[in-house]
Amino acid sequence: MVTGGLLPAAMLVLDAFTGALGANPIQRATQQSGLLALALLLLSLACTPLRRLSGWTWPARVRKSLGLLAFGYAALHLLIYLLDHGFSPAQMAEDVLERPFITAGFTALLLLVPLALTSTPRAVRRLGFARWTRLHQLVYVSVGLATLHYYWGVKRDHTPPLVAAAILAGLFLARWWGRPRGRGARSSRAGP
């Protein structure tokens, strides 16, 4: 799973060295890492509805890996952005504060940090399952902001970000459709 998830990163590095990233490699690497982060985030969100609707258990087991991979690619995305802008804190602050497009993307990534930090079973025990669950509901805000960031970042052809938004809407719907019903079900089975 994780090996597969790292394959695109390996390809990115390989492409960078062979020149297959085209005339503007940094821009292409930025776009690819961002898209990978969003795709993985959407995949991780698909796990719970898939488990509930299908009855399979494996989606629950890969959910964490997908989430962490998404965080990894989002961090790589930021790293390439920083590299592109010469690691200038002033430039970055200006971008984050003055451009909603960057603000949305940066916030989406920031919100993933506590989730990545509390991804261990120990953190779940320390926080208590209910609080951990509530904390991890931040992923909904993050993925929404990430999709908005994608939409704003595209100049004219909004089809790909709209596809992402449609998938996201579909996932929320599936979640609502497959939600556990009845008393008690909420506290024992609900989770992002």
Added chain:
Amino acid sequence: MTDPHEPETPPTEPRLLPEGAPNPRREFLRSAALFTVTAGALGGGLELLTRRPGAGSAEAQGADPFARPARPLGPYDTAEPVTPYRQATTYNNFYELGTDKADPARLAGSLKPRPWTVRIDGEVRKPQTVDIDTLQSWFPLEDRIYRMRCVEGWSMVMPWLGFPLAALIRRMEPTGKAKYVQFTALLDPKQLPGQRQPILKWPYVEGLRLDEALHPLAFMAVGLHGRVLPGQNGAPLRLAVPWKYGFKSIKSIVRITLTEKQPQTTWALAAPQEYGFYANVNPAVPHPRWSQATERRIGELGRRKTLPFNGYAEQVAGLYRGMDLRRLF
């Protein structure tokens, strides 16, 4: 999943396990298979989804096969190294041929630059429709090495071949009412398949104020790197106004109209808060989504500072004296 090696298994082995218990070897094979399938599927799927290799590939790094022979620099040339032909022709914004930078080079085959006519009309004493070969035979062709700065924050150095726009306009004899020049690109979804999507209002329209159009830097290009202009770069006739963002330099022109009123230009219509009519390169006025203070020269990894009017301030700043270029961006 079935195990092809099953018959070779000594018949005693399964009996070591209690009835109904999982067979560890089978479990191992099962998880190994699952691992391979999921890792492969995830990696492959993500790869397919995100990877769009640039058309440049390894060749883009190599020597430029179409480098121009050295010639003395003219008064409007930059001495900066020109962008290799390969990169200048595989990294293009030409939405009529696709929104990805690699699309235009891939799809340019559908654009047929001959036969081609250009209609010149509006506030001119000599309106006419002229064949492209006749039109370019009217003027001596010259080389111009211009910087080109895209509004997206990248730049190139383009060795154009063509003639000054002013020469063409003067030949058409503008009337006293002419204040602006409007350019219209080809509208033909068969040749320009990107026009099947309503991404922009087709045909692409651009414009200049008459004094801008008469400036000696405003140039009509019919060639690049000493060769005929490739489709993805706007064959057979395009504009090059190097002190403005690249989108002003309209490609594949079929009509030039002199007008009294300021033309409604494509990008200014599509997103007026982001793209103005003037679109002069201005590091002090950020795009709503990014700073315009720096740019990346294609072929370089770092960024360089963007110059006012893309480095042509000395020649063109006078055109805008008294204008607030923050408002009229």
